[in-house]
Amino acid sequence: MTHEIDLNLKLWVVLSRTYHAVAAHAQADVARHGLTVAEFGILEALHHKGPMLLGEVQRKILVSSGGISYLVDRLESKGLVERRECPEDRRARYVALTPEGEALIRRIFPEHARRLAHALSGLDEDEKREAIRLLRALGKRAAELEADDAPRRAAGTSSP
Amino acid sequence: MTHEIDLNLKLWVVLSRTYHAVAAHAQADVARHGLTVAEFGILEALHHKGPMLLGEVQRKILVSSGGISYLVDRLESKGLVERRECPEDRRARYVALTPEGEALIRRIFPEHARRLAHALSGLDEDEKREAIRLLRALGKRAAELEADDAPRRAAGTSSP
DNA sequence: GCTGAAAATCTAAGTGATAAGATAACTACG
DNA sequence: CGTAGTTATCTTATCACTTAGATTTTCAGC
Numbered sequence: 569m570t571h572e573i574d575l576n577l578k579l580w581v582v583l584s585r586t587y588h589a590v591a592a593h594a595q596a597d598v599a600r601h602g603l604t605v606a607e608f609g610i611l612e613a614l615h616h617k618g619p620m621l622l623g624e625v626q627r628k629i630l631v632s633s634g635g636i637s638y639l640v641d642r643l644e645s646k647g648l649v650e651r652r653e654c655p656e657d658r659r660a661r662y663v664a665l666t667p668e669g670e671a672l673i674r675r676i677f678p679e680h681a682r683r684l685a686h687a688l689s690g691l692d693e694d695e696k697r698e699a700i701r702l703l704r705a706l707g708k709r710a711a712e713l714e715a716d717d718a719p720r721r722a723a724g725t726s727s728p
Numbered sequence: 729m730t731h732e733i734d735l736n737l738k739l740w741v742v743l744s745r746t747y748h749a750v751a752a753h754a755q756a757d758v759a760r761h762g763l764t765v766a767e768f769g770i771l772e773a774l775h776h777k778g779p780m781l782l783g784e785v786q787r788k789i790l791v792s793s794g795g796i797s798y799l800v801d802r803l804e805s806k807g808l809v810e811r812r813e814c815p816e817d818r819r820a821r822y823v824a825l826t827p828e829g830e831a832l833i834r835r836i837f838p839e840h841a842r843r844l845a846h847a848l849s850g851l852d853e854d855e856k857r858e859a860i861r862l863l864r865a866l867g868k869r870a871a872e873l874e875a876d877d878a879p880r881r882a883a884g885t886s887s888p
Numbered sequence: 889g890c891t892g893a894a895a896a897t898c899t900a901a902g903t904g905a906t907a908a909g910a911t912a913a914c915t916a917c918g
Numbered sequence: 919c920g921t922a923g924t925t926a927t928c929t930t931a932t933c934a935c936t937t938a939g940a941t942t943t944t945c946a947g948c
Binding site: 575576577578579580582583584585586587588589590591592593594630681684685686687688689690691693695696697698699700702703704705706707708709710711713 | 735736737738739740742743744745746747748749750751752753754790841844845846847848849850851853855856857858859860862863864865866867868869870871873
């Protein structure tokens with residue numbers, strides 16, 4: 569069934585192109601403040617949820633275990649977040665916004681949302697809802713399958 | 729209207745997560761053959777369209793001008809593609825599959841399509857069509873806007 | 889035909905991540 | 919308790935690109 573193969577391939581291509589087109593806007597916006605999309609995601613998550621464990625943030629923004637250390641290092645060196653000890657588990661650490669980080673995310677978030685809305689203006693409100701529904705179903709399945717046969721994104725497995 | 733902001737933000741987050749979940753499958757598959765997704769994209773484009781100018785391939789797979797040189801270098805050193813002169817424009821060069829490249833893409837493409845179909849099995853056929861339609865509209869608009877206010881992806885602008 | 893701007897590719901240096909493995913701490917079970 | 923296995927983070931090396939700018943060629947207008 570070449571017919572179905574084409575459909576899948578087309579979906580993958582258009583998903584990829586659309587993601588990159590939108591990501592370019594998000595990226596261009598946060599770059600104005602010297603941030604990457606991943607860094608912005610961390611600040612936003614902390615702003616929204618308060619202090620989180622490194623591992624929680626990692627799963628939230630989907631980076632590798634080394635990646636989250638690296639990103640938090642960078643944000644820490646910019647004075648935007650700080651690490652805190654976790655009394656219940658001394659392996660783990662919290663990340664929390666500093667006052668500077670809190671101020672920054674408060675300041676830049678509204679404009680970011682505005683630009684995002686602009687970048688996403690190709691669909692009306694109902695279409696957005698439908699797109700969210702379809703993308704959710706697609707992503708959910710893909711993520712489930714990943715757990716089975718694709719390389720894991722976490723770390724720290726030691727054998728013998 | 730926090731209500732609309734949330735919708736846009738949600739769409740962006742789910743687009744990003746879904747893209748990454750699906751991309752992980754594509755990546756895991758081509759990695760088995762020592763290729764990146766971008767390299768596979770080049771081979772596939774050449775297989776489908778025959779020899780292309782570097783710039784055409786660049787626009788097709790959405791990398792920077794430096795990136796396409798780098799990628800073609802790598803594929804060339806693997807013996808999968810070759811550069812050819814362009815008689816009509818001596819600045820430009822064609823990229824073409826070598827017999828080895830042709831053989832490789834023929835060999836791995838069907839399995840790639842099969843795995844992609846598996847990764848995309850969260851939607852039925854009609855939903856895929858609808859998703860393609862929505863993503864097209866979204867991506868088209870985002871790409872148009874990019875041309876106005878976001879950093880360009882091309883190269884070679886020299887000023888005084 | 890010149891001349892200056894624009895286009896196609898390439899090169900060099902830099903960057904945001906990833907992967908693999910190390911370290912340290914927790915947990916469960918005999 | 920002690921030991922094996924698991925979990926959380928960090929470190930080091932590497933990588934797949936990007937950005938900026940250099941080079942060569944084309945083209946438009948004079």
